[in-house]
Amino acid sequence: MSDTRPAAKLIDGKRISSEVRAEWKVRADRLCALVATPGLTVIMVGENPASGLYVRNKLRACEEMGIRSELRLYPADTPEQTVLESIRALNADPTCHGILVQLPLPPQISVRHALEAISPDKDVDGFHLYNVGGLITGETVFPPCTPYGVMMLLDRTGIPVTGQNVTIVGASNIVGKPMGLMFLQREATVAICHVKTRDLTQYTIAADILVVAAGQPNLVTGPMVRTGAVVIDVGINRLPDGSLIGDVDFDSVSRKASYITPVPGGVGPMTVTMLLCNTVAAAERSYAQLKAA
Numbered sequence: 437m438s439d440t441r442p443a444a445k446l447i448d449g450k451r452i453s454s455e456v457r458a459e460w461k462v463r464a465d466r467l468c469a470l471v472a473t474p475g476l477t478v479i480m481v482g483e484n485p486a487s488g489l490y491v492r493n494k495l496r497a498c499e500e501m502g503i504r505s506e507l508r509l510y511p512a513d514t515p516e517q518t519v520l521e522s523i524r525a526l527n528a529d530p531t532c533h534g535i536l537v538q539l540p541l542p543p544q545i546s547v548r549h550a551l552e553a554i555s556p557d558k559d560v561d562g563f564h565l566y567n568v569g570g571l572i573t574g575e576t577v578f579p580p581c582t583p584y585g586v587m588m589l590l591d592r593t594g595i596p597v598t599g600q601n602v603t604i605v606g607a608s609n610i611v612g613k614p615m616g617l618m619f620l621q622r623e624a625t626v627a628i629c630h631v632k633t634r635d636l637t638q639y640t641i642a643a644d645i646l647v648v649a650a651g652q653p654n655l656v657t658g659p660m661v662r663t664g665a666v667v668i669d670v671g672i673n674r675l676p677d678g679s680l681i682g683d684v685d686f687d688s689v690s691r692k693a694s695y696i697t698p699v700p701g702g703v704g705p706m707t708v709t710m711l712l713c714n715t716v717a718a719a720e721r722s723y724a725q726l727k728a729a
C-alpha cells in the first residue's frame with residue numbers, strides 16, 4: 437500500500453532570499469543616494485576552485501544589491517604579514533564597510549590571526565572573537581551568515597522558536613555552535629550533537645526543530661525524526677555525478693516533517709543574502725557614527 441501521509445511543506449530559500457534582498461536593496465539604494473555606496477572587500481589567498489566559485493557568487497550578488505565589491509587575490513605563497521597588513525589598511529579605509537577573508541587559507545597563514553585582524557565593525561562574516569563572544573550576550577555586531585540565514589528562514593515561514601526543543605547535528609565554529617547560541621538567545625532549549633554523541637537518534641527524535649550541519653550525506657533519515665518536526669538541512673555534499681545533496685535523506689524525512697528545506701535551494705541562498713545584509717548594515721552604522729561625531 438502506498439504511503440498517503442502528506443509530504444512536508446518546502447521552505448523555499450530562493451524565494452525568501454529574493455524577498456530579503458529586495459528589502460535590503462532599498463536600504464542600499466538609500467545609502468547610495470544619501471552618502472556613499474556600501475563596500476565589501478574579499479581577500480582570497482591561492483586559487484582553490486571551490487572557494488573561487490563561492491567568491492564569484494558573492495561578488496555577483498553584491499553587484500545586484502548595489503554594493504561595491506572588490507576581490508584582493510594573493511598568490512598561494514603570500515606571507516601572513518602581507519595579508520595582515522592588507523586587512524589593517526582596509527580597517528582604516530572609510531570606503532570599505534565589510535571585510536571577508538575567504539577560507540580555507542594556505543598553511544603559512546593562521547586563520548585566527550587573519551580573522552582577529554579584521555575590525556569587529558567590518559567583520560561581516562561574524563567570525564571575529566568579539567562577534568562570536570557577542571552571541572553569548574545577544575549583542576553581536578554581525579551574526580554569522582549561515583545561522584543568521586537559518587533564523588531568517590524560520591521567522592519568514594512563521595515557525596515559532598521560543599520554547600521549542602531544538603537539536604543541532606554538527607558543532608563547528610561557523611555553523612553548529614553559533615546556531616545553538618542564537619536559538620538559546622531566542623529561548624529555545626538546545627542540544628548540539630557531534631561525532632562523539634552517543635545515540636544520535638535520542639536527540640534528533642526529540643526535536644521540534646532539527647538543524648543538520650554535519651557534512652555527511654543522508655545522515656538523518658525518516659525514523660530519526662519526530663512526526664511534524666521542522667527540518668533544516670544545512671549540508672552541501674557533491675556527488676560524483678556533480679549533483680548536490682544535503683545531510684538529510686529528503687525522501688524519508690519529508691514524509692515525517694511538517695516543513696523541510698531542499699538542497700539546493702534552501703539554506704545556501706540565504707548564506708550569501710545575509711552577507712549582503714551584514715554589509716549594508718555595516719555601512720549604515722558607519723554613516724550613523726560619522727553623523728553623530
Ligand code: NDP
Nearest residue numbers: 582606607608611630631649650651670671672703704707
Ligand atoms: P565541519 O566539518 O566543520 O563540522 C561538521 C560537524 O558535524 C562537526 O561538529 C562534526 O563533529 C559533526 N559531525 C560529523 N559527522 C557527524 C556524525 N556522523 N554525527 C554527528 N555529528 C557529526 O562542517 P561545517 O560546519 O563547516 O559544514 C557542515 C555542512 O554544512 C557541510 O556540508 C558544509 O558544506 C555545509 N555548509 C553549508 C553552508 C550553506 O550555506 N548552506 C554554509 C556552511 C557550511 P566533531 O565536531 O565531533 O568533528
